Amino acid sequence: MERIVQQTDLDALSCKMAAVSKGYLPSKELQENVCGFSDYKTIHLEYFKSIMKNLGRRAQGQINRSLQSSFPVMNYGTYLRTISIDMVLHDYISNHNDDGFIQIVNLGCGSDLRMIPLLSIYPNMSYIDIDYEPTIKLKGNLLGNSEFFGKVLPADRYRLLSCDLSKHDEVINLLKEVTDLTKPTIFITECALCYLKDDDAQLLINSLISTYRKAGLWISYDPIGGGGEGPDGKDDKNDRFGKIMQSNLRETRSLEMPTLLKYRNKDSYSSRFKQLPDVNIDVRIQNLWEYFTKNISDEEKQRLKGLQFLDEIEELQVMQSHYVLLSAQW
Amino acid sequence: MNVDKTILLLKQGKHISEDTVYSLCLKAQELLINEANVTHVDTPVTICGDIHGQLHDLLTLFDKSGGVEKSRYIFLGDFVDRGFYSLESFLLLLCYKLRYPDRISLIRGNHETRQITKVYGFYDEVMRKYGNSNVWRYCCEVFDYLSLGAIINNKIFCVHGGLSPDVDTIDEIRAIDRKQEVPHEGAMCDLLWSDPDEVETWSLSPRGAGFLFGENEVNKFLRTNDIELITRAHQLVMEGYKEMFNGGLVTVWSAPNYCYRCGNVAAVLRIEDDLSKNYTIFEAVQAQDGVGNAIIPTKKTQMDYFL
Ligand SMILES: C[S@@+](CC[C@H](N)C(=O)[O-])C[C@H]1O[C@@H](n2cnc3c(N)ncnc32)[C@H](O)[C@@H]1O
Numbered sequence: 001m002e003r004i005v006q007q008t009d010l011d012a013l014s015c016k017m018a019a020v021s022k023g024y025l026p027s028k029e030l031q032e033n034v035c036g037f038s039d040y041k042t043i044h045l046e047y048f049k050s051i052m053k054n055l056g057r058r059a060q061g062q063i064n065r066s067l068q069s070s071f072p073v074m075n076y077g078t079y080l081r082t083i084s085i086d087m088v089l090h091d092y093i094s095n096h097n098d099d100g101f102i103q104i105v106n107l108g109c110g111s112d113l114r115m116i117p118l119l120s121i122y123p124n125m126s127y128i129d130i131d132y133e134p135t136i137k138l139k140g141n142l143l144g145n146s147e148f149f150g151k152v153l154p155a156d157r158y159r160l161l162s163c164d165l166s167k168h169d170e171v172i173n174l175l176k177e178v179t180d181l182t183k184p185t186i187f188i189t190e191c192a193l194c195y196l197k198d199d200d201a202q203l204l205i206n207s208l209i210s211t212y213r214k215a216g217l218w219i220s221y222d223p224i225g226g227g228g229e230g231p232d233g234k235d236d237k238n239d240r241f242g243k244i245m246q247s248n249l250r251e252t253r254s255l256e257m258p259t260l261l262k263y264r265n266k267d268s269y270s271s272r273f274k275q276l277p278d279v280n281i282d283v284r285i286q287n288l289w290e291y292f293t294k295n296i297s298d299e300e301k302q303r304l305k306g307l308q309f310l311d312e313i314e315e316l317q318v319m320q321s322h323y324v325l326l327s328a329q330w
Numbered sequence: 331m332n333v334d335k336t337i338l339l340l341k342q343g344k345h346i347s348e349d350t351v352y353s354l355c356l357k358a359q360e361l362l363i364n365e366a367n368v369t370h371v372d373t374p375v376t377i378c379g380d381i382h383g384q385l386h387d388l389l390t391l392f393d394k395s396g397g398v399e400k401s402r403y404i405f406l407g408d409f410v411d412r413g414f415y416s417l418e419s420f421l422l423l424l425c426y427k428l429r430y431p432d433r434i435s436l437i438r439g440n441h442e443t444r445q446i447t448k449v450y451g452f453y454d455e456v457m458r459k460y461g462n463s464n465v466w467r468y469c470c471e472v473f474d475y476l477s478l479g480a481i482i483n484n485k486i487f488c489v490h491g492g493l494s495p496d497v498d499t500i501d502e503i504r505a506i507d508r509k510q511e512v513p514h515e516g517a518m519c520d521l522l523w524s525d526p527d528e529v530e531t532w533s534l535s536p537r538g539a540g541f542l543f544g545e546n547e548v549n550k551f552l553r554t555n556d557i558e559l560i561t562r563a564h565q566l567v568m569e570g571y572k573e574m575f576n577g578g579l580v581t582v583w584s585a586p587n588y589c590y591r592c593g594n595v596a597a598v599l600r601i602e603d604d605l606s607k608n609y610t611i612f613e614a615v616q617a618q619d620g621v622g623n624a625i626i627p628t629k630k631t632q633m634d635y636f637l
Contacts, residue, residue, distance in 0.1 A: 008637040015636065069454045077636050191637055223636065238568065240593035245635060248591060255637075305538045309449060311440065312412075313536055314566035318592050323636060 004255050005195045006132050009110030010055075012191060013048070014063045015078040018070035020044050023307050024079040029300050031083070034090055037117035043152060047113055050142045072308040073316050077323070079304070080288045084295070084325045085190060085219055086114070092217045092329070093122065096184045100124040103185050105175065107165055107204075108192025110135060119154050126157045128178065130171065133162035165192065166200035168207045176211070184215040194222045194257045201259065206275055209330060213279055218328040223257065224287075225264035226322050241322045266324055273328040281330040289320035331357075333429050340422045341389065343415065348464055351421065355468040358424045361431060362475035367504050368487075369435050369480045375402040377488060377599040379563030379571075379582035380439065381423075383413025383451070387586050387596065387614055388422065394612045395598050398426045398433055404480050406563035406582065407439020407490035407522070410469075411450035412589050417459065420469060438476035439490040440522040440539070440564070443512045474509050478521055482601055486559045493543045493551055493560075494520030495532045500555050514539065525565055526579050545575040552578055561599060570597030570611050580607075587614035591634060 019025045026032055026040035052060055093102060101124045106112060109129035119127055129139065140160045143149045159178055163171050179185065187208055193201045209216065225242020242261050249255040263269040266285045273283050286294075296304075310316065331353045339346060346354075376395045381388050392398060409423055410416035426434050440446060447453050447466065456466040480488040481500065496517040497503055506518050513519050523540025526548065527533070533542040548560060560579045567583045574580070586596035600608040 011637040069451070071450065074636075081636060241591070244587065244591055244593050248634065309446065309538060311446065311450070311537055312566075315589060315592060318566070318568075 001256075002132060004253060006135055007253075008191070008195070008255065009131075009135060010059070010063065013051070013111040014066050015070075015074060016082065017044065017048050017063075018067050019075045019078040019082070021067060022070065022075055024075050024304065025082055027079070027083060027300065027303075029297065029303075031086060031117075034086075035117055035121050037121055039152065040117065043113050043116050043149075046146070046148050047111065047142060050146060051111065051138070054138065054142070071312075072310040073312050073319060075308065076292075076304065076310060076316055077288070077319060080292055080296075080320065081190070081221055081323070081325075084286075084288065084291050085188065085221060087295070088217075088219050088325070088327045089114075089118070089186065089188075092186065092327075093118075093125075096215070101126075101180070101183050103179050103183055104128065104188065105130065105179070105185065106188045106190075107171075108189060108195070109139075111139065112190065114188075115158055116149075116152055119157055120152065126159075126179075128159045128161060128175070130161045130163050130165070130174075132164065136160045136162040165204060166196055168200070168203040171204065172207055172211055175208075179212075181212060182214050184217075185212040186216065187212075187218045189218070189220045189222070191221060191223075193220055194260060197258050198262060202272060202275065205272055209273075209276055209279055209281070209328075213330065216330055218273060218326070220326040220328075221323065222263075222269070222326075223260060223323050224266070224269055225261040227261075228264050241318065245322075269324055270326060270328075273326065279330050281328055283326065283328045285324055285326040287321050288323045288325060289317050291325060292316075292320060333425050337422065337425045337429070340385075340418050340425065343385065343418060345459070346418075346421060348460060351417075351465045352468055354421060354424055354428070355472050357428055358472050359475050361428060362436075362472065362477070363509075365435075365475075365477050367478045367506055367508050368500055369477050370484075371402065371404055371435055371480050371482050371488075373483055373601050373603045373605065375404055375482055375601050377404045377406065377561050377582055377601065379406050379584040379597070380408035380566075380588075381405070381413075381419050382408055382441070382585045382588065383410055383416030383419050383455070384585050384588075384590075384614075385413070385415035385419045385422070387584075387612075388419050390586075390612055390615055391584055391596070391598060394610055395600065398430050402433050404435045404482075404488050405437060406488060406561070407437045407476070408441045408563065409436075409439070410452040411441045411447055413451075413585070414455070416447075416452040416455050417465065417469070424472065435480050436476050437480060437488060437490055438473060438478060438508075438512075438522060440512065442473035442476060444470045444473075445511070474511065478503055478506065478508050478518065481557070483605065485557050485605055486561060486601060487551075487555065487557050488561045489521050490562060491520070491522045491540055491564045492524035492526055492562055493541075493547055494524060495541060496520065498551075498554055500557075523564075526562075526574055526581070545578070548575045548578045558605065566592065566594060567597075568592075568594040570595045571599060571609055586612060589634075590614075 103126045105128045107130050109131050115127040226239040270283045270285045331350050409420045453466050494517045520540045527542040529542050529544040572581045582599050584596045597609050597611050
């Protein structure tokens, strides 16, 4: 079961590489100009090259095939997922960077390479990646044994920690040793909460927020099942996206998302971040279709159109309405 | 090549030899070359929207609507791309066309082009199934001969996408030289790409080809051509069909649970002799080994979801 969940990192990475190779990422307007980091493509290609060497022939073949035939709907989605998180991060950091110190904890980090641009632009940032042990070991090896990453990654401000996220007390104990509880702290869960059991996820959220209660931000990206009671109170039971997703993932790869149909809309998903009565928390949530229509400029949309022909706009809407970006600030 | 035998094989999702596809495509071309850009069709007839390679759903469609042995059909295009069985779906329709030429009309959709099939799956499917692209090329040749529209009892106009600012009358469509790859702009492109929307006048389409058109354009087209209804496909509709503009236009979508994940139902529209409309709604059947029209779907290793 754990292995199946760990393998999802390869999906996330393949999607990202497809979006990079087709030119969706990085976005000049939203990534390079905002943060002044220009090696985005290089670091991803470099990491991808070395992780591929560590995979079996079958996995390699599968990844290569999916890279070659990446559908525009998928590339748009990966683009939106990456960009939206980056934007929230940069907004927060630029408003909380006065006293010069900020720490980021990426829970279920997988192969995400966000720390490299961030650490290179913000000299007073420290960054912690957490995932299961095999994932962390591999990532540590790939980064540690590379001359290239030795140069671009400031090792003194970056830590890789192995831990099972469903054991919230272990997560807290580990983090306490290496972080400053009084400083603003950002937690990222990008497709990570969805793999946890409801109670485990809730305990993780509650205990981290209360431990870092001084100031913080939680950014979370996840699928939501849809259906059931709609966001406007209207019954939306014709929406079967989540049910179908659940059975597809089960059938094709025995993958479970325990809370997909529980936190099936924006309201219920947000409610998980409002369980602590004594913490004043501002929770915002958008689905990624809303993000696409409202937050992406016309110029940027124009640029995307030029990359691949996006015919399937209705499908994009269906898919992206079932993924949310939450930012909870306290 | 024996058409009936090929139909049998296709229905079972069996491999069709390259030679068979070649002669099938050649015959289809010879037949289609003589069809008009806008074919005349009589009632009663069943209008079907996008199929997108969902072969077992196409078989369900025929099951639920009488079958080509008994009824007349118009298919509004987008036979290929996205689903696992683009080739089989398209070939099955071609076989039916050869076997029952007067009972089935095939209209070209925006996916029936070389460029789009290279991005959206048909090309890759053929490469996977044959190890070379020949079969894809034969099919693309046929695409160039598909008609652009149909007209039922001179009263209902059928097209894949919608209207074009370059087209006022159906006669103008008849005058297009259709036997080519779909151009990036102009009348032929718009007919395959445009969408109806709540707009005052012709507007830019978010798709990057074709236009958005509104009630005004639809009413004008209906009046000018003395027709009652435009039926088109092209857009996923979760309920299977959607009437717009006081019933002047309808979208029909015939690929249930589109891409095996959207959760929508599908519809076909039957037009009776008195031009009354009857929708049949159907759902995706779970593909099962050996049951009914069931075919074992190739497990998709493609990244379908964001994980
Ligand atoms: C789909 S990947 C996403 C990776 C990364 N956040 C991204 O978006 O690119 C999910 C990651 O969460 C990790 N994960 C899931 N459940 C976990 C748990 N209980 N403990 C530690 N890591 C977990 C997996 O190992 C995997 O690397």
